[in-house]
Amino acid sequence: xxxxxxxxxxxxVLFAALAAAVAFVQLLPLNLGPGKLPGPDxxxxxxxxxxxxxxxxxxxxxxxxxxxxxxxLFMRPIxxxxxxxxxxxxxxxxxxxxxxxxxxxxxxLLVAGVITxxxxxxxxxxxxxxxxxxxxxxxxxGLVATxxxxxxxxxxxxxxxxxxxxxxxxxxxxGHRQ
Amino acid sequence: MAVGGLVLVLLAVFxxxxxxxxxxERFRAQIVDTIVPNLEWALVPVTEAVDxxxxxxxxxxxxxxxxELRDELQRMKAWKEAALQLEQENAKLLDLNxxxxxxxxxxxTGQVIADSGxxxxxxxxxxxxxxxDGIKDGWAVTDGLGLVGRISGVGRNSSRVLLLTxxxxxxxxxxxxxxxxxxxxxxxxxLPILDFIEAPEEVRPxxxxxxxxxxxxxxxxxxxxxxxxxxxGRLRLRLTADYERLEFLRVLRNQPGETIAPPEGxxxxxxxxxxxxxxxxxxxxEPADG
Numbered sequence: 001x002x003x004x005x006x007x008x009x010x011x012x013v014l015f016a017a018l019a020a021a022v023a024f025v026q027l028l029p030l031n032l033g034p035g036k037l038p039g040p041d042x043x044x045x046x047x048x049x050x051x052x053x054x055x056x057x058x059x060x061x062x063x064x065x066x067x068x069x070x071x072x073l074f075m076r077p078i079x080x081x082x083x084x085x086x087x088x089x090x091x092x093x094x095x096x097x098x099x100x101x102x103x104x105x106x107x108x109l110l111v112a113g114v115i116t117x118x119x120x121x122x123x124x125x126x127x128x129x130x131x132x133x134x135x136x137x138x139x140x141x142g143l144v145a146t147x148x149x150x151x152x153x154x155x156x157x158x159x160x161x162x163x164x165x166x167x168x169x170x171x172x173x174x175g176h177r178q
Numbered sequence: 179m180a181v182g183g184l185v186l187v188l189l190a191v192f193x194x195x196x197x198x199x200x201x202x203e204r205f206r207a208q209i210v211d212t213i214v215p216n217l218e219w220a221l222v223p224v225t226e227a228v229d230x231x232x233x234x235x236x237x238x239x240x241x242x243x244x245x246e247l248r249d250e251l252q253r254m255k256a257w258k259e260a261a262l263q264l265e266q267e268n269a270k271l272l273d274l275n276x277x278x279x280x281x282x283x284x285x286x287t288g289q290v291i292a293d294s295g296x297x298x299x300x301x302x303x304x305x306x307x308x309x310x311d312g313i314k315d316g317w318a319v320t321d322g323l324g325l326v327g328r329i330s331g332v333g334r335n336s337s338r339v340l341l342l343t344x345x346x347x348x349x350x351x352x353x354x355x356x357x358x359x360x361x362x363x364x365x366x367x368x369l370p371i372l373d374f375i376e377a378p379e380e381v382r383p384x385x386x387x388x389x390x391x392x393x394x395x396x397x398x399x400x401x402x403x404x405x406x407x408x409x410x411g412r413l414r415l416r417l418t419a420d421y422e423r424l425e426f427l428r429v430l431r432n433q434p435g436e437t438i439a440p441p442e443g444x445x446x447x448x449x450x451x452x453x454x455x456x457x458x459x460x461x462x463x464e465p466a467d468g
Contacts, residue, residue: 024217027292028225029302029424038297060181064188072209074295078202079191086188090181129196132345134298134366142297 011057015050018157019043019066023073038134038142040149043070044085044118048111049154051089055096063089077131084118104151112147119143203331211333214303218291285428286311291336298366300344301327302424307335311429318389318396318430324418325349325389325402326427339427342370342402342417350392351402351415356380359390362402362415369406369414383407387415397432 022042047067050058067082091114092099099107119139126133133139195202214221233240288304288311306313317329319339327347331338340347347364353372358380361373375381385405391398403417 023295024220026295027214027217028221028228029290029293030225030228036297060184064184068188068191069209069213072206073213075206075299075301076296077192078195078206079188083185083188083192086181086185125192131196134345138298138366 008056011054012059012062015046015058015062016066018046019070022046023070027073038138038145040146040153041142042149042153043067044088044115045146045150045153046157047085047089048092048114049150049158051092052096052099052107052111053154053158055093058089060086060090077126080125081118081122084121088114088118108150111150115146115150116143119146207331207333207338210303210331210338211307211336214292215305215307215333215335218305221291222289284431286313286431287426287428288337289426290424294338298345300341300347300364300366301330302339302341302427304337304339304427304429305335306429307337308332309334312431313337313429316395317432318400319427320400320430321419321424321427323401323420325400326419326421326424328396329429337429341421342419343368343421349396349402350390351387352390352398353381353405354386354388356385359392360387362387368421369408369416372405372413372415375413378413381405381413397430400430 026042043066047058047063051063064082064086067085068079070076071078071080071082092111095110099110119142123133123136123139286306288306290302291305292303294301294303304319308314313329313332315329315332319326319328325342327339327341327344328349329337330340341364342349342362343364343366345364345366347362347370349362351360351362351372352358353360353375356377358375358377360375362370363373364370372381372387383404383406387402387405389396389398389400389402401418403415403419406414406416408414
């Protein structure tokens with residue numbers, strides 16, 4: 001029991017460390033000029049992939065804290081992206097049990113839907129509150145890049161660190177790990 | 179329902195940011211200031227390592243560049259001599275004139291340690307802050323070639339520069355030689371827009387653009403760039419500053435322009451109301467002496 005608890009804490013710390021590494025790479029002052037196409041939002045993909053594979057490794061508080069810090073560091077309107085990502089991860093967390101058995105393509109489709117909803121809600125709310133935001137085209141390119149990068153993040157940030165979806169036999173009827 | 183509460187709290191923070199933006203941005207600057215400069219030991223070497231890897235990719239280009247830099251260094255040494263002589267001559271002449279240069283126009287040099295982290299925000303973080311260098315919000319930043327942006331967000335050891343290409347950047351400029359005023363508006367592309375030009379037919383591509391100092395916000399006369407006519411038909415600015423290679427930036431210390439205070443000394447303070455009723459006697463003028 002005790003080493004299961006430390007295992008849990010270890011994976012949570014690992015998630016925080018991965019998020020910190022992603023933020024570090026994004027803050028590096030390379031390619032400072034404007035006019036570059038936006039890349040995928042790796043932090044959001046990291047949270048979504050981990051919440052589907054192992055929901056108890058990423059509690060809501062951890063996700064909220066990590067994304068709130070990211071909002072502050074990346075010059076985004078504080079709190080909005082965090083709120084939307086929390087809603088997205090909670091939606092996926094509720095379905096993570098069913099998603100264990102679905103083929104990867106369907107899971108990708110569902111995650112794509114959630115990502116689109118987050119991006120759209122972000123644009124709508126910013127438009128509602130008259131906050132200047134990037135043009136529609138750039139946001140769309142970012143959205144498509146994020147959706148396309150989901151399998152890469154699943155492989156790199158999931159399988160590579162030893163995360164897999166829970167297979168039958170690993171948990172008993174009550175959902176506790178053996 | 180803890181999740182619902184959490185989401186509501188986050189949305190409330192967003193509302194707070196929207197309503198009281200300066201306070202929220204100060205909070206952001208404090209957090210960034212505590213976190214990012216502590217990573218300078220990692221950010222700077224990694225940046226330099228990536229640049230080195232790019233350099234290794236074309237070894238021949240590196241050798242050629244080395245040779246060119248050596249030649250340039252030799253030429254620069256000659257310029258350095260000339261500059262030193264001019265500086266001495268200048269000091270002598272100024273002394274003759276008894277002119278004192280404004281000590282307010284000094285510079286602080288800072289190094290770029292981090293990006294803004296988002297492709298939609300054009301800003302960089304400098305490693306000079308309020309504690310040691312006295313950086314204040316709104317000061318102009320140049321890179322030696324031309325204007326780069328302004329300080330927007332100051333922490334103890336770091337400060338954020340909002341580049342001219344960011345969509346929130348607005349700088350009043352003057353287009354020479356016609357002398358027209360315009361507003362340089364960033365729109366997240368490499369060529370910011372020149373807005374509100376009164377007589378666009380008097381402006382020609384290639385005209386030099388300098389900061390106008392309107393509103394006492396920026397010092398006047400800083401070179402910003404040259405006018406170009408973009409493909410979409412609008413007048414845009416090609417910046418002289420080298421945005422691809424921002425490394426060492428100079429922050430110009432300028433105090434805000436002098437504002438004329440309201441003439442408070444003209445009308446004196448209200449006298450207290452008399453507590454005793456005035457009699458006829460008091461109202462008569464005093465008899466003059468003599």
